Amino acid sequence: MRNLTATRPRQPWTAPTASDPVSASLRLPGSKSITNRALVLSALGAGPSTLTRPLRARDTELMAAALRAIGAHVSIADDDRWLVRPHQLVGPAHVDVGLAGTIMRFVPPVAGLAEGQVTLDGDLHARNRPLGPLIEALRSLGVRVDTPASGSLPLVVMGAGRVTGGEVVIDASASSQLVSGLLLAAPRFDRGLVVRHVGPPVPSAPHLRMTVQMLRAAGAAVDDSTPDVWAVEPGPLTGRSWEVEPDLSGAVPFFAAALVTGGEMTLRGWPPQGSAQPVELLRTLLQQMGAEVALTTEGLTVRGTGSVRGLRADLSDVSELTPALTALAMLADSPSVFTGIGHIRGHETDRLAALAREFTALGADVTESPDGLEIRPRPLRGGMFRTYQDHRMAHAAAVAGLAVPGIELDDVACTSKTMPEFPALWSAVVTGKS
Template sequence: MTARALVLSALAGGESRVVRPLRANDTMRMAAGLTALGARVDTTDDEVWTVTPGRLRGPATIDVGQAGTVMRFGTPLAALAEGTVTVDGDPQARRRPLRPIVDTLRALGVDLDASGTGGLPLTVRGTGHVEGGEAVIDASGSSQFVSGLLLVAPRFEKGLVLRHEGPPVPSAPHLRMTTHMVRAAGGVVDESVPDVWAVEPGELRGREWVIEPDLSGAAPFFAAALVTGGSVTLRGFPAESWQPVERLAELVGQLGGAVVSGSEGLTVRGTGSLHGIDADLSEVGELTPVLAALAALADSPSRLRGVAHIRSHETDRVAALATELGKAGAGVTEHHDGLDITPGPLRAVAWATYDDHRMAHAAAVLGLAVEGISLDDVGCTAKTLPEFPELWADVVNARS
């Protein structure tokens, strides 16, 4: 939500305020990318960031690090700049798919060079405007392919009619968040036809964005309540949210816990008993590593499916989870789109995180119940939650 708010604010007709933003590696890279393009993003105050739009221009460089959002939101944004913009990132980012956005921008008349795989590093030679029009995309690899284009489409001269052709688009709640936020900024988006998004050209408004607490970031803490039979509250979570709260509640209920929304926030309560689940996680793929750890601690086997797209995240999460859970003693069968997990006697293991924050979260959850789990790198959690080690220590100490 912070990343989307920053992009929309940089394209608006006036100043915006981003209240309670997520300060993490990914969002700071987004802010730095916007600054490089000509916007002013003041991040000195932890509670409120101020974004002042400016004329987008090159030469400029956007360093995405490992951030898929910066890569997939920043590339269409660079197409609106006047001049040359280079987009590049870490070796992991160079392996992540980007071709659907590259091909769509080319079809809309944008002049750009990409790597042989259609991804990073790439160079966009912008003219200060994009004509827009109609385009077809296969967004089955990531909802961010669509989101990145929709966020900037109001600034296209003819707007954009984008049609998805291919297997279902994953992470639908994230895509709904995008369309809601474009409308909140004054954009007009019609998504009444399945797999078609029609965005009218027009000016976006500067406004105040109040950022919700992140369900994906809270997932390991909610899992701690389920493992220990305790209770964890995510404070400040709104009564109405664009995030997949209902799906989270369904999954927690199947696992043996409960989700309660109240005046203090969103609370997950556990019973100390964990049950295996058979779940399609296509809408909530980011939860897969934590849910896999819970499945390894459950009282019956689990099937986690619908997540082929997470093979192209920071690492191949399906393969990585199969490897690490297998090392710890769980029975794991890897499928192209998920995992079968059979709990077994678990043992101490040196858990490899693959420089992936979600893999570190999974190890932390497993370590609540298995003595001697160690992580090779907890620093990777700074990607989206730099305070994770301290927050996790607080939870463990509260439990003891």
């Protein structure tokens, strides 16, 4: 197994500029969101499970290592088929969360079910990511969690081998993962769990629907009929085979390449119906920006029409797409306004501030607001683009580089978080050698 948790060297990289319309048909790696949810549900199941075409990247290897550390048998030797066999969850264990929100928010509730101490820590910036509401929710359920005064990582969960469950009230306006983490472990709680969200709207609602859909697929009884309330009945989770869809967020830069260059990009292996990811919302956004989008038996195809239009949109449900869409907006023929994304200030970096800062340095006219960005397109110039160890920032720079020569990323290796092959694959697509 490749060691993606070790300190990695920074890799400066010049984003390739497209001389012709791109034309490619790709099968991209699996969804990180689906892979990590499937790993957790499989580790908590009553029998073995398999994951077909999972994502192999830093975030998912760290999740596999975390579950293995607390007792589950997780084999990821085969790239295309991972095997998980549940086992008694025990400590002491140390979990490296890296910079992954899914690990730091999904593993603590699971650790409460372990017998013994589980310590979680990660990359330096991980200590700035919102975690407090989850910690308080676990404490209200009787789980002992020790944290620094800041209420963030590093934290220690003193597992008692069981969690009584019941009802918790949580403000999950900073991240839907705060709710998903509780729900994924809830079937194993003695009394199940009712989660009530109180506060501003929970962002990334499609990810919550994904969590509920996958819980039901694993045999859990979940009632989400009341807005902002999720009720999970106690009961066994079944082992099963998970087919992992291609990652929609990771595909967006490639779709953007078709739009910027007037080319065509097909993502093979896309489910013809019933996707757990917000494909219809993405289709609408790309069409509004000037693309033609078709879902066929071959896959999901995006065609550029020769122009990129500005967009006014609330991106709260698809905030992961903000960096790539911001880069598209920089190359559009009219202004764009993105709102509903204030919560991405707490992602791998403060993405709103980072996008505004880095594109302004390249000559952009972009204004940062508390919950969004306003972009007024004008010619950009080449120069250094800092990624802040954030894979989505690297994607934004790559998209802008399609039309702007000389954009240099200070560190493209950060894309290993969700797509280690991104630099080589992107270069091959842009140069026509894929």
